[in-house]
Amino acid sequence: MQFSDAAQQIVSAGRWLDARGWAPATSGCHKGRLEASDVMTIDYDGRPIDPRRPSAETPLHCVMYRLAPTLGAVVHTHSVLGTIWGLGPDRASTVDLEGYELLKAFPGIATHETRVAVPIFDNTQDMAVLAHSVAERWQRGSCPGYLIRGHGLYTWGTTMEEALRSVETFEFLLSCELEKRRLRP
Ligand SMILES: [Zn+2]
Numbered sequence: 001m002q003f004s005d006a007a008q009q010i011v012s013a014g015r016w017l018d019a020r021g022w023a024p025a026t027s028g029c030h031k032g033r034l035e036a037s038d039v040m041t042i043d044y045d046g047r048p049i050d051p052r053r054p055s056a057e058t059p060l061h062c063v064m065y066r067l068a069p070t071l072g073a074v075v076h077t078h079s080v081l082g083t084i085w086g087l088g089p090d091r092a093s094t095v096d097l098e099g100y101e102l103l104k105a106f107p108g109i110a111t112h113e114t115r116v117a118v119p120i121f122d123n124t125q126d127m128a129v130l131a132h133s134v135a136e137r138w139q140r141g142s143c144p145g146y147l148i149r150g151h152g153l154y155t156w157g158t159t160m161e162e163a164l165r166s167v168e169t170f171e172f173l174l175s176c177e178l179e180k181r182r183l184r185p
Helices: 003-019 058-067 080-084 101-105 127-139 160-183
Strands: 073-077 094-098 115-121 145-148 152-157
Touching: 003 073, 003 160, 058 073, 058 127, 058 152, 073 160, 080 152, 080 160, 094 160, 101 160, 115 127, 127 145, 152 160
Parallel strands: 115 145
Antiparallel strands: 073 152, 094 115, 145 152
């Protein structure tokens, strides 16, 4: 893929996420108002190819591309659901999504009769530590994404379209899970 096409996809993804309120008030460039010229190039270790400074969370993107070389896009959001999940009193280390038809929107899942254990990592400003936890968890089995407690969602796809579908699926399923817990006696 040409850099200009990839940059345009990132610009469009930023607008799409912003329109849904899933990337508010981030430090750095506003995700709804990105221009192709705001997109920079880095290597697989997160070192910038141009003179600008990449995002502090760059290691969390790079680790996924190293763990799963078929990935074409890693997307991070700061939605309300992605942020609050895991802040409950149980401090859960996963959210188990089970029995939902829409689990089939995740790659490689063909039935609702399955359970996806989505990891929840504790937030830290030390991205090397977090990237290490993600890699360690991945060695024990792949997952369609993960949450960082009080922070947000990371998910991915072989294309940007697939990654954004995954963002949408997570938002829907976490909404379902929240409603389900409210319905419990
Ligand atoms: Zn973040």
